[in-house]
Amino acid sequence: MPKFDMGAAWDDSMVLLKSHSVLTGAIVAVFFFLPRLALSWFGPVPIEPAPGATFDQVMAVLSASMRQIAPYELLVSMVGAIGGVGVLRLWLSRTGISVGEALVFALKMIPTMLAVQIILTVGLVLIAMLCVMPGVAAGGGAVGILLVVIGLFLFLGIAIYLWGRLALISAAIADRSIFNPVVAIGESWKLTKDNGWRVALFLLLVTIVIAIIFGLFGLVVGAAVGTGEGIGRLLTGLVEGGGAAIGGLVGVAIVAAAYRQLAIRSANDVFS
Template identity: 60%
Template sequence: MAKFDMGAAWEDSVTLLKSHTALTGTIAAVFLFLPTLAVSWFGPVPIEPAAGATFEQMMASFRESARQAVPYQLLIAVIAAIGGVGILRLWLSRSSVSVGDALNFAVKMIPTMIAVQLIMGLAVGLIAAVLIVPGAALGGAFGMLLLFVGLLAFVALCAYLWGRVAVVSPLIADRVQYNPLAALQEGWALTRNNGWRIFLFLFLVTLVVGITGLIVGLVVGAVAGTSEGIGRILTGFVEAGFAAVSGIVTLAIAAATYRQLSIRGGSDIFQ
């Protein structure tokens, strides 16, 4: 199988981002930007530990903040999934598709997307149990060494899995694949011998977008603060804007990767 070309994939990503701009921009605004903005403004505020708090108290504050945020994040994830699959459908369809048709298709695919995420979550959990739990349970110097090696292996395997399943969402959107196991199998076959190259491509783009968002967030936080009022309003805009931009860029590079591998595999022809 031919090697994945990162340069060509980036050029195709830019082409996709420029296509259907008005339609994809509208979907991104409604399904990526607005939900994040609403949660940033009206959702729970992270609990800050009191001055001089112990490590246990800080961890308790963090756990409580995470517990309060989970329902909102799950809602955002479902809404973003609908918008994401809708955008992928517009980009990858070989015939004219309206926004309504694309979103209707995305809603039908929600069970498949959730099932894929659950399967991947289970796989990552099993890997963690095999690689991390033994060292943590053993204790002592040897246990710490085993835990360190296990953590390194866990990170490496997760990175590899990221590259191997990167095209599953665009594959589902393009091939109308309702079976999550079949979608994962087909995506795994498409990325054969290219897992690390795809991971590197995704990682580099994500890193650049993440650093840019972090810098903008820090500047806004330093100027306006993060307290109630104008600070929270501006911070919410930055978070929502970053969610929309990073989301649509991630979709574009995944779709471009899928298009390249599909064409080389001889199974599809994109216009």
């Protein structure tokens, strides 16, 4: 397998971001910005543990908060994935395609993307449970806390690696019209062979930069108007929506660039 070149992928992603900019911007606004904005404005407020809560109480509150927000996050992620497939269909076309055709294709792929989301979510939940289970079983003492922390770091490492190996699922679906979710997952796994950590590192670095920029912006907004109900939540939602839109678009561009670099199979297999 060819080695993934981060510099070349970044240059290619910038080229992609400049192509169809108005059209892709409209798709991103509908599928990335608006869903995140709606969740921020109308979604459930995170549950916070009471002051002086014990370890077990904190874990229970965090678990309840995750269960509360998980369905909404899954829906927002699903909508973003559909929009991402539409943008990828535009960018990875070898012959040219209209926005309408790209969106129709993305809508046809909803069952496939939903199945992929469910498979990946269930897989990550099972891995997380296996990683933290020893610490939870050990109880709330020092040993249990230490095992939970170790388990969380282990899960983080596994999740980052899987992120790199499975990053090209949407691109493979968009380019090759793969309707079988298992085949799509397998295609990404095959394309990223020997490059999983490289792709993951590239995605992680870009994500961290975008998160820092919008995180600082969000802190400024929060310090100026607060984060409670009213204007604070309104402006915070706009920041979160903007971060989701820009981060989502850049992320899709990076995925497309990585796919274009790793998926070339012959001299005639080139993208427009």
